[in-house]
Amino acid sequence: MHDPRRFVATQCRLAAALLLAVAALNTGCISTDRTVYREEPRMKVEFENDTAARIFYEAEANMRDRHERTESRTEVSIPVVFDHKERVVTGDTIAFNQAVRRCDTNGDGRITEQEARIFAEQVAKP
Numbered sequence: 844m845h846d847p848r849r850f851v852a853t854q855c856r857l858a859a860a861l862l863l864a865v866a867a868l869n870t871g872c873i874s875t876d877r878t879v880y881r882e883e884p885r886m887k888v889e890f891e892n893d894t895a896a897r898i899f900y901e902a903e904a905n906m907r908d909r910h911e912r913t914e915s916r917t918e919v920s921i922p923v924v925f926d927h928k929e930r931v932v933t934g935d936t937i938a939f940n941q942a943v944r945r946c947d948t949n950g951d952g953r954i955t956e957q958e959a960r961i962f963a964e965q966v967a968k969p
C-alpha cells in the first residue's frame with residue numbers, strides 16, 4: 844500500500860520546489876532607486892528700484908540657505924517582488940521662481956520695495 848520509493852520521490856520534488864522558491868525570492872526582486880532633478884525656466888521679474896532688488900535677493904539667498912527647497916520622496920514597495928524609490932530634487936531656478944511668486948503678492952511681475960520688505964520679513968521668521 845505504502846510505497847517508500849514514491850514517498851522519497853515526493854519528498855525530493857518538494858525540496859526542489861522549495862529551493863526554486865528560495866532562488867526566486869533572492870533574485871526576483873526588482874529594485875529601483877533614482878533621483879530626479881527638476882528644473883524650470885527662470886521667471887522674468889522687474890524691480891521697482893535697486894533697494895527692492897537687493898532686499899529680494901538677500902531674502903531669497905537666506906531662504907535657500909535654510910534649505911527651504913522642496914524635496915519629495917516617493918517609495919513604492921511590494922515586498923519581495925518590487926521596490927521602487929524616487930527622490931525629486933528641485934533646482935535653484937525653481938527655488939528662485941517660488942521666491943518670486945511668494946514675494947510678488949499682486950502677481951504683476953514687478954517687485955516693489957514694499958513687497959520685497961514683506962517677503963524678507965516672512966523669510967526671516969523662524
Ligand SMILES: [Ca+2]
Nearest residue numbers: 947949951953
Ligand atoms: Ca508686484
